[in-house]
Amino acid sequence: MLTPPEASSEIAFPQTANFLAGRLRKHLEHDDLQYVESLIDGTLSLPARETLVERGQRTDVSSILISGFMFRTIETSDRRYIVGVHLPGDFVDLHGFALKRLDHSVVAVDDVKIGIVRHATLEGVMQERPKIARALWFATLLDASIHRKWIQMLERLDAPRRIAHIYCELQTRLELTNRASERALRTPFTQQDIADMCGVSPIHANRAVSKIRELELAEIRRGTLYTDNWDALREYADFDPSYLYGDGPLNLNEGWD
Amino acid sequence: MLTPPEASSEIAFPQTANFLAGRLRKHLEHDDLQYVESLIDGTLSLPARETLVERGQRTDVSSILISGFMFRTIETSDRRYIVGVHLPGDFVDLHGFALKRLDHSVVAVDDVKIGIVRHATLEGVMQERPKIARALWFATLLDASIHRKWIQMLERLDAPRRIAHIYCELQTRLELTNRASERALRTPFTQQDIADMCGVSPIHANRAVSKIRELELAEIRRGTLYTDNWDALREYADFDPSYLYGDGPLNLNEGWD
């Protein structure tokens, strides 16, 4: 599944090989990549559905996702709202460094492995490595860009299109880290998860999934999306990947250095 | 309207008096505040409804809003989606510094005045003033936190509650910069603007505004909201201000230094 260059990258940088892959990563020198890898103080495994950071909780470390999926959630007494999805290479709570406390929670979807970076270490980055500091800032701005797209998605699309959009986004993000496969996008999402991302009831999410199947755009079974026509799915969701700031032809971030 | 301390602040820092006011501002030394003020290279006035930055456009400056309201918008061929609102003290396109190109546009709602900071200047901040760099980072993370709340708002609230939530947010943000008045929140928003923020049709936005009036929570006329019961309005919208990271009792950001 991994092409040779990425495989060797995984060996050289076991914890941070996917950090900003497909984005700024290629603008970083080998020395920079090594430095980023060296920031990791240790790793942690978390079982599925466990919470890494609770809303409001004070922390003095941040975490980069190494394997598995995570959600950012805002929970109320009776319902959970998912405001973002993370996959390997993403810092899931880097903003905790500057904000000190998070306005939301970060939870594991399936079994995950994360790399830990102490905030004291990040202090040093700010003092000594402005280029890396800026890359970290960039990473949080990327999250913000995704947030904005979700806002627009919720303002304009109906439930089946929202689902299609979310899967298109994940596929593109996986492509950027060379982890996508051609015909299947495997996720650990339940239909309840999908509903909570789209802001609809699980029953309606089910009907929306059915509609995508009836339209013969894709088949979603137990979280995994199967399709042989990504183009049709992307068109259906009106998906434009430029907000992900990838290196592709539409890239918004050319000229960074 | 301005209490003496803020008034004097406006004199000492005519362009940046509201920057992070009510948030990190009080953790910055007088020297830091002076430094921030010195970053401003000049000011610019823009008439209502004019675009400051177009989506995809390359820029080498960022802007802080000094007076007036601005929107962040994503426009398609047939419709406009508003993904954020800015008021004086906000950097409206600070993320352009690290991202180079924006995924969305920034437009003036009424006549606005902005302060310009060259990206070359911000380079210097990253190199020499990590504390200020971190404050700038914080400012962009605050935007991201607001984005997340909007996502949750769109996932859970119906149109009248969305409108109430947006006005509650603006009132709190104005309070943080000591620019709120007690019984009226004056904005230049049309009902079309409100509709584009809430992701509903202007016709439905009108009915939603009517409903808020019928419930005797507030009166919204030509963008201005009048109420003598903010508490009832906040409860109706299930508004919790902690995501704004203000200095109040619920503050999530205590301990920053």
Next chain:
DNA sequence: CGCATCCTTGAGGGCCATCAAAATGCGTGG
């Protein structure tokens, strides 16, 4: 094989979209 979780289907009602049209308010020029 039993149980828990997840998925599926049906029915009735509320929120919101669109089409169409009228009324209101505001700035401008006569």
Next chain:
DNA sequence: CCACGCATTTTGATGGCCCTCAAGGATGCG
């Protein structure tokens, strides 16, 4: 001061998306 033109706001009617309540079916795990 009034008349006009324009943007904005308001109202009515019909239909689609999505809600909740309720119940049944499938899947996977110990």
